[in-house]
């Protein structure tokens with residue numbers, strides 16, 4: 001299936017957190033260690049970038065018209081035009097962590113997780129992170145702790161299941177999900193990558209769900225996005241990506257039939273950069289023949 005570079009050299013460090021904004025036909029993404037957030041206009045090809053003062057783990061547009069960001073250990077609002085940052089919450093004050101990936105549930109609550117600081121890709125002090133929910137009234141609550149690298153999130157179409165990735169145990173978990181209260185329960189493993197395949201099958205990272213309820217998982221160090229059936233835990237399709245450190249995926253474009261993929265350039269070896277010179281770019285995959293689910297904005 002056709003793959004093209006949507007944004008060349010989009011990120012100099014860890015490209016992450018693609019979020020398709022339908023109204024503006026733009027793609028938001030972050031460059032975590034570059035401390036920047038960008039917005040690429042798919043119609044004009046133009047990119048707007050805002051530099052920040054701390055690492056940025058995610059960006060999610062809100063219904064108020066600003067964006068919510070995971071800035072260091074804080075959740076903040078960023079007004080795009082004025083660049084004004086307002087901190088809403090600070091977490092993990094007794095630990096060395098930072099916010100990483102986040103996603104809204106179908107009701108528009110933000111689920112955002114933290115991770116220990118990396119010295120190298122996927123090298124962290126284990127179980128330092130947590131998963132938080134920021135409700136539409138602005139309140140924050142911790143739901144899961146002892147997370148190593150909090151990553152991809154997705155919800156089933158019937159809203160009854162929440163999927164969640166911790167990259168270090170290399171699994172995708174499922175929880176029963178109560179959409180009315182925003183509470184997950186009954187955690188179980190639905191996909192487990194086999195041991196000793198870290199450099200071939202990679203670490204599961206960002207995730208998106210398609211209209212058939214299948215999970216698309218960015219596989220860091222594997223240069224691919226893998227499609228899994230959460231019912232069987234089996235891989236059913238893969239898309240090769242010319243960036244070994246594939247970090248995340250979302251759907252966008254007309255009818256949500258395009259897939260956008262981010263990857264990292266951070267800590268790439270010279271050998272890796274010569275084999276994968278496009279590391280750090282944002283890719284668009286077309287012709288998949290499936291439809292993805294929209295990115296949900298924050299309703300608060």
Ligand SMILES: O=C(O)[C@H](O)[C@@H](O)[C@H](O)[C@H](O)CO
Nearest residue numbers: 016121122167203205220247
């Ligand atoms: O993209 C992310 O989520 C982290 O910020 C990354 O650093 C990688 O995930 C990690 O290194 C491999 O799992």
Ligand SMILES: [Zn+2]
Nearest residue numbers: 101151205206
């Ligand atoms: Zn990630």
